[in-house]
Amino acid sequence: MSTTLASPKRLTIASVPIVGMIITPFLPFVSTPTLWLGLPSAIVWMGLMIVATIVALQIIERTYLREGGAELDRLEAEQSGLAGAATTNGAATITEREAH
């Protein structure tokens, strides 16, 4: 359980479609001319990787919100509201959380 967005578990999930896209030229069905459903297999594969990306990010978002991210989002919204009320030019106070 981690409230860190880029936790090892979430980065691992995110890496699946990334690796899938980078290795595309080495896949046997791409390195030889192949048609799937009338389309080049590379195009179909890339379409699947787009879907895999969307699915991976949905899973990551759900786990993040479930493991404390929703509360962090609520606090950020509150802080933004206060900052918006306190300043009109966008320069807000430096919080301890973001200090160097």
Add this chain to the structure above:
Amino acid sequence: MLTVAIIIGIVGIGALGIAGRRRQTELSSWTVGKRDLPRWTSWFLQAGESLTTFSFLGLAGIAFGGGVAALFAVAYLTINCIVQYFVIPRQRALGANRGYLTMADFFQDRFNSKALGKTVALVGAVFLIPYLQLQITGLGLIVQLATGSESARGYSMAVASVLVVVFVIWAGIRGLAKVAVFKDFAMLAALVIVLAGVVAGIGGIPDIFAKVMDTAPSYLTISRPGFDATFWVTSVIVTSIGAGLNTFPHLWPPVLAAKSGAVLRDNVKWLAVYQFLLLIPITAGIAATLVLDPKTKSNLSSWASPSTRCRSH
């Protein structure tokens, strides 16, 4: 007649950016507004980078020369969504809490170096010029293709350049957002028209690829000269790092102006769906190999004249 219509259209888009907006005189309101852009406004500003004149000309041209290797753009833009999901909420939070207005502010603050901030600002501005030139040149080529007139190409590029400067200076990020909404729908319509034109002019999609399979199967693999696996891996990794980590200075205002990190995450977790649209110009570029002279330069293929269409593999 068509030239006049195009010029009117360009002026109309510029007017759309300015309409209803008072001139922005403060740098903060010009770049990031009140840092309260809602989801859909942020969506169109972020998505705008996926659909540019490169989507029409560059991708079709690369597909004409490199076949399915043109999918590298789909790959890096999709990976960009994944990397940005983790990176840009943090950039927005830092920007909101420490008052960043530009990418240079981030570097100056995080590395406590004014010199680095100035260097980033200078390098960002100088190296953005070729990117802008690419877009304006692409516009000119599209106008020349539509009108057949070289002078129309020049006029449209001049008018577009002036209008972009005027409306961006006048209206700031909210003016950009209005034009981005219009642009995305217009690009979507244009891509559908391109697809319809390819189907009507050359044949159904499965027929096109079946013919390519028979005549030049190398277009269906990532192995064309200059577009091999090395090209793929290096270009995908390098451009993914560049785009994902927000190294383009013009990508920062939409991030810094967003209402919250949650808004940005909500957007990028769906934005990859835009990349499906890029499959259309890639298909058009591969289809062009069936009808254009093989000696046609790939970066000219999308506006080659009908007289050059004598190709047979």
